[in-house]
Amino acid sequence: MEFSTRQADQVPTTPAEQPHQDSRPSDKAEPFAGLVPHEHLHRTVLAANERAPEELRGQFLVLTHRGPDPDALGACEGIRCLLTTGYGMQVTVATLGQIHRAENLAMVRHLELELEDFEGIDAKQYAGVLLVDTQPEFGHTVVPEDCELIALFDHHVPPNDPDQEPRQVEHRDVRLNQGATCSIVYEYLREAKVPIDTKTAGALFCGIRYDTADLSRNSGDLDEEAYHATFHLANRELIAEINNPPLPRHYYVELAGALTIARQHGPLVLALMGKVDNPESVAEMADFFLRMKGCSWVLAGAAFGDDYILSLRTDYAFGKAYPLMSRVLDGAGSFGGHGHIAGGRIKLDDDKESTIRSAERMLRASALEVIGAELEDGIPPEGRLLTE
Ligand SMILES: [Mn+2]
Structure with a gap:
C-alpha cells in the first residue's frame, strides 16, 4: 500500500500541501561562507568527488520525496543538468513511490524523464547524494545512510521536532520564501552559466507552474523570472499536452x-x-x-x-x-x-x-x-x- 509506509504523524497528502511560509522577505539565499550558492555547491561537489574512492568518482545520486510532484521532478532534472553539463559529472535520478496524478505521469512520459527505481539503487556506488524539494527529516523522504548527503535544495518549513537534530548537510539551501524548488535550481543554472536544454527547461517550467499555480500563489521575483525563462526555452506543444493529459x-x-x-x-x-x-x-x-x-x-x-x-x-x-x-x-x-x-x-x-x-x-x-x-x-x- 502506497501510503501505509509513511509515518502517520508526518507530512500529509501532496507535497504542495506541506507548510510553506507566507511572508516573503527576500528571494535571496543565506550566503555560504562568503560564496554565492552555486560556487559553494560546486566546491562541495568537487570536494565530495575527491574524497570518494577512485571507482565512485564522477557518480552522483539525486533524490526527492516519495510520490514526486512536478516541482520535485523538475528540480531533479535541473540538478542533473547542472552536474552533468556544468560540472562534468554523471547523475542518476531515483524516485520512490508511485506517481498517481495524470499531469505528473504525462510530464514523465512527454519529457522522457529517466527515473530509476529507488528500491533498486545501491547508494554505496555514488560519490554523494543531493536531495531536492524536501529535507531528510520529513516523513515521506528516505535518504540512504550509506552515502553522504552533500546538498539539499528546498522551500518547505523544516519539521519542528525537538527530539530530532537536523541531519548535517554541507550545502543546505532552504528558502522558505520561494514558490518552487525549481526556481532555486534555475538560479544555480543561471549563475553557473549552464545552458538549459529544452527537456530540462520543460521540467523546470512544469515545477514552477504547478507549485505556484502559474505564479498566482506563493511566488516572488525569482519564481517569475524562472517561469518566463524556462517557458521560453521549453517545447510548448509538450507543455500543453502535459497540462491536458488523458484521464484514466x-x-x-x-x-x-x-x-x-x-x-x-x-x-x-x-x-x-x-x-x-x-x-x-x-x-x-x-x-x-x-x-x-x-x-x-x-x-x-x-x-x-x-x-x-x-x-x-x-x-x-x-x-x-x-x-x-x-x-x-x-x-x-x-x-x-x-x-x-x-x-x-x-x-x-x-x-x-x-x-x-x-x-x-x-x-x-x-x-x-x-x-x-x-x-x-x-x-x-x-x-x-x-x-x-
Ligand atoms: Mn515544491
Whole structure:
C-alpha cells in the first residue's frame, strides 16, 4: 500500500500541501561562507568527488520525496543538468513511490524523464547524494545512510521536532520564501552559466507552474523570472499536452461518486467519498468543487488503505486553509498547508466500511461546527446535494 509506509504523524497528502511560509522577505539565499550558492555547491561537489574512492568518482545520486510532484521532478532534472553539463559529472535520478496524478505521469512520459527505481539503487556506488524539494527529516523522504548527503535544495518549513537534530548537510539551501524548488535550481543554472536544454527547461517550467499555480500563489521575483525563462526555452506543444493529459477511466468513476455524495452547507462543500483507488482524487475533487459559485471552502476526503486523506481549499476572499484544517481535525491527525491549500491525514485502525464511516461522521460534525451549523434534534443537518 502506497501510503501505509509513511509515518502517520508526518507530512500529509501532496507535497504542495506541506507548510510553506507566507511572508516573503527576500528571494535571496543565506550566503555560504562568503560564496554565492552555486560556487559553494560546486566546491562541495568537487570536494565530495575527491574524497570518494577512485571507482565512485564522477557518480552522483539525486533524490526527492516519495510520490514526486512536478516541482520535485523538475528540480531533479535541473540538478542533473547542472552536474552533468556544468560540472562534468554523471547523475542518476531515483524516485520512490508511485506517481498517481495524470499531469505528473504525462510530464514523465512527454519529457522522457529517466527515473530509476529507488528500491533498486545501491547508494554505496555514488560519490554523494543531493536531495531536492524536501529535507531528510520529513516523513515521506528516505535518504540512504550509506552515502553522504552533500546538498539539499528546498522551500518547505523544516519539521519542528525537538527530539530530532537536523541531519548535517554541507550545502543546505532552504528558502522558505520561494514558490518552487525549481526556481532555486534555475538560479544555480543561471549563475553557473549552464545552458538549459529544452527537456530540462520543460521540467523546470512544469515545477514552477504547478507549485505556484502559474505564479498566482506563493511566488516572488525569482519564481517569475524562472517561469518566463524556462517557458521560453521549453517545447510548448509538450507543455500543453502535459497540462491536458488523458484521464484514466477511474477518474470519471470517482468524479461520479464524489458528485453524488457531495453536499453543500452554505459556503461549505463537503465531499467525503468513502474508499478511493487513487489518493490524488481527493485533492482533485477539492479543487473541482471550489470552482462552484457560492462555494467558499471545500473539505474533501477519502480512505486509501488505512489512511484517511483530506484536502481543504478556500477561495481568495475566505482566508487561510491551515487554521481551518486544524479546527476540522481537532487533534485527530497530521496536517499541513499554506495559503488557500491544506492537506491532512488520519491513521485509521483498519480499512473497514464502519471505521471509514465513523471517521467521516466525526469530520462532518467538526466541519459543520466550524460554520456554526444548527443541530436538528442533536443531528447535524443533511445539507443540499449538488445534483439537486
Ligand atoms: Mn515544491
